[in-house]
Amino acid sequence: xxxxxxxxxxxxxxxxxxxxxxxxxxxxxxxxxxxxxxxxxxxxxxxxxxxxxxxxxxxxxxxxxxxxxxxxxxxxxxxxxxxxxxxxxxxxxxxxxxxxxxx
Numbered sequence: 001x002x003x004x005x006x007x008x009x010x011x012x013x014x015x016x017x018x019x020x021x022x023x024x025x026x027x028x029x030x031x032x033x034x035x036x037x038x039x040x041x042x043x044x045x046x047x048x049x050x051x052x053x054x055x056x057x058x059x060x061x062x063x064x065x066x067x068x069x070x071x072x073x074x075x076x077x078x079x080x081x082x083x084x085x086x087x088x089x090x091x092x093x094x095x096x097x098x099x100x101x102x103x
Contacts, residue, residue: 060067
């Protein structure tokens with residue numbers, strides 16, 4: 001094989017390797033960008049869900065109502081502690097001989 005043919009073959013091989021490397025880097029960057037976008041969407045959805053749950057919990061317990069929380073097979077009843085304090089104070093003030101609270 002002539003030296004020019006070897007040099008031409010080597011050049012073609014280097015170009016093919018360069019194209020392959022550039023293609024690999026491009027695909028890797030694309031996949032990384034897509035993964036980051038998916039993570040951002042997931043985080044945004046998580047934050048929206050938490051905000052919605054806390055807002056609903058606050059609204060449900062605002063007027064001394066009991067809110068129900070369900071997580072998988074577990075259910076909890078949640079109420080505002082301030083409502084219990086007010087009810088306890090009103091009961092103590094209404095009892096005979098009990099001092100009225102709050103003037």
